[in-house]
Amino acid sequence: RRKTRSLDGETVMWKFFSENELKCKGTGELDMDEEFMEKLVAIREKLNLPMTITSGYRSKEHNEAIGGAKNSPHIYGKAVDIACHGEKAYKIVQLALEAGFTGIGVKQKGAHGSRFIHIDTMEVGPLVPRPWIWSY
Numbered sequence: 001r002r003k004t005r006s007l008d009g010e011t012v013m014w015k016f017f018s019e020n021e022l023k024c025k026g027t028g029e030l031d032m033d034e035e036f037m038e039k040l041v042a043i044r045e046k047l048n049l050p051m052t053i054t055s056g057y058r059s060k061e062h063n064e065a066i067g068g069a070k071n072s073p074h075i076y077g078k079a080v081d082i083a084c085h086g087e088k089a090y091k092i093v094q095l096a097l098e099a100g101f102t103g104i105g106v107k108q109k110g111a112h113g114s115r116f117i118h119i120d121t122m123e124v125g126p127l128v129p130r131p132w133i134w135s136y
Contacts, residue, residue, distance in 0.1 A: 013037075016044045021053040022080070026062025032077040036121045040080060043095045043119075049088060054116055055081040071127045073103060079120035081105075085112045092117045103128075107136035 013019050013030070014037045023030040044051050058066075058074040073079035084092055089108060096104055096119045105118030124130045 015041050016051070017041070017053065022056035024057050024059045024062050025055070026065060027059045029059050030057050032057055033121070036078045039099045039101065039121065040119075043092065043099055046095050047088075047091060051092075052083040053080050054083050055079075071125075073120035073122040076122070078122055079103070079118060081116045081118045083113075083116050085115040089115065089117050092119070102130040102132065104133045105136060106133070 013022065013032070017037070017040070019030055022032055055074060056079075057077050058068060058072065060075050063069075063072050063075050068074060082092055085108060089106070093104055093106070096117070101119045101121055102124075103118070103120035103122055107118075108115050118136075122128050122130060
């Protein structure tokens with residue numbers, strides 16, 4: 001990965017995705033998993049549409065403060081939430097399945113602005129059944 005500057009001056013850590021959108025909203029830390037990011041960039045390239053990340057990496061403290069799952073893939077840098085609805089949400093789920101993402105969370109109720117798709121690459125574990133699709 002290389003850091004580059006986008007037109008608006010933001011640091012871009014990976015193609016299409018800035019440090020600002022991926023870092024922990026509570027602490028500013030950023031520790032995304034490289035393999036996860038390669039899959040995310042591949043999805044973005046196939047989608048050929050902008051993807052707005054509403055949650056990327058989370059510190060354990062911030063994850064707990066916002067009521068995230070105890071073993072959330074966000075704290076391992078292996079998850080993002082993508083703001084989307086309708087056809088775009090459908091296409092993201094389709095591409096995530098094709099790319100081998102193991103966790104897909106679907107929030108498609110309520111105001112369009114609050115809808116998202118969660119994707120992650122967590123491995124199977126005692127608290128992590130995989131593959132898995134759930135709704136919020």
